[in-house]
Amino acid sequence: MPLGMGPTVTNVIASIAVCIVGIVGRDGLAAAQSAGSVLPIFVDYDTPPAQIDQLTAVADAVAVVRIEAIRFRSAVDQKGAPAGNVTDYDVRVVDNIKLHPMLPPNQGTFTITRLGGQRTENGKVVRSAEVGFEEFVENGEYALFLSWNKQTNQFNIMYGPNGCYQFDAEGKVKPLGRADVASKQQGKGRGTFLHELRVASSEVP
Numbered sequence: 001m002p003l004g005m006g007p008t009v010t011n012v013i014a015s016i017a018v019c020i021v022g023i024v025g026r027d028g029l030a031a032a033q034s035a036g037s038v039l040p041i042f043v044d045y046d047t048p049p050a051q052i053d054q055l056t057a058v059a060d061a062v063a064v065v066r067i068e069a070i071r072f073r074s075a076v077d078q079k080g081a082p083a084g085n086v087t088d089y090d091v092r093v094v095d096n097i098k099l100h101p102m103l104p105p106n107q108g109t110f111t112i113t114r115l116g117g118q119r120t121e122n123g124k125v126v127r128s129a130e131v132g133f134e135e136f137v138e139n140g141e142y143a144l145f146l147s148w149n150k151q152t153n154q155f156n157i158m159y160g161p162n163g164c165y166q167f168d169a170e171g172k173v174k175p176l177g178r179a180d181v182a183s184k185q186q187g188k189g190r191g192t193f194l195h196e197l198r199v200a201s202s203e204v205p
Contacts, residue, residue, distance in 0.1 A: 039128040041084075041115050048159040050180045056200035059145040059158055061100035064167075064194070065091035067136045068109070072117040085117035085128045089136050097194060098201035102148055102155070112136075112144070113154060133161040134176055141167045142176075143197070165193070 049055045056062055069090035089112045093104050104110055114136075116129040129135065136142065145163035146155040157163045162177030171190040175182035185193060 037127075039126070041128055041130045043115065043130055043133075043160060045160040045162070048162045048177075048179050048181050052181055052185060052196060053200035055145055055158075055163070055181050056098060056197050059098060059163075060148045061096075061103045061146040061155065062098035062143065062197055062201060063093050063103060063146065064095040064097065064141060064143050065112075066094050066141050067138050068092050070136070070138055072119065074119045084115070085119055085126070087114050087117040087135070088112070089114065094141060095194065097143070097197045100146070100148060102153075103146070111154065112157065113152075114157070130160075132178070133164075143167070143173075143193070 049058060067089055071088045071090070073086060073088065075084055075086045090109060091112055092109050093106050096103060096106055114130070114133075116127075116135070118125055118127040120126070143165040144155075145158045147158050149156050159179070160177065162175075162179045162182045164176040165182075165185055166174040166176060167190050168174050173185045173188040173190065173193050175185050
């Protein structure tokens with residue numbers, strides 16, 4: 001079953017092992033370690049809505065956040081066995097667009113966990129990264145479409161890269177995804193984009 005990040009998503013962390021199984025065998029892992037390459041993680045996300053107002057409507061929360069810290073760790077499965085690398089991003093809320101009881105107020109902080117990262121194994125750094133979902137950058141600002149996961153008590157990013165929109169130095173939108181809803185936002189001004197989201201979430205000031 002595809003790992004979706006739409007309204008039906010359940011537990012991303014518990015699914016890490018599923019995502020990584022079959023990516024590369026032991027021989028491939030050894031070769032990647034020797035070459036210092038990055039092990040790819042392939043995730044099959046649900047197809048997002050085609051319009052930004054529809055994406056806003058299905059999200060539990062929408063917020064603009066700033067990446068303040070990046071921490072790598074190794075996840076374990078329910079039996080305590082290694083289940084691959086994950087990255088914890090500590091983020092600060094810059095602007096709450098669609099409110100949720102578990103979303104901190106403006107200037108509050110929370111953590112987003114994503115697949116991929118790095119660890120040291122046998123004296124060598126082993127890196128992994130999700131294909132098609134670029135890593136967040138420290139101090140970067142992103143509009144995130146989020147769903148609340150009751151099992152992990154964390155927010156998940158809906159629809160993977162199609163739920164992430166970075167703001168460049170000129171305040172223009174840079175979507176991380178390639179779906180229709182993402183490509184339609186390319187180059188929009190920050191103010192225009194956020195106003196559309198507020199209208200869609202009925203949070204117009």
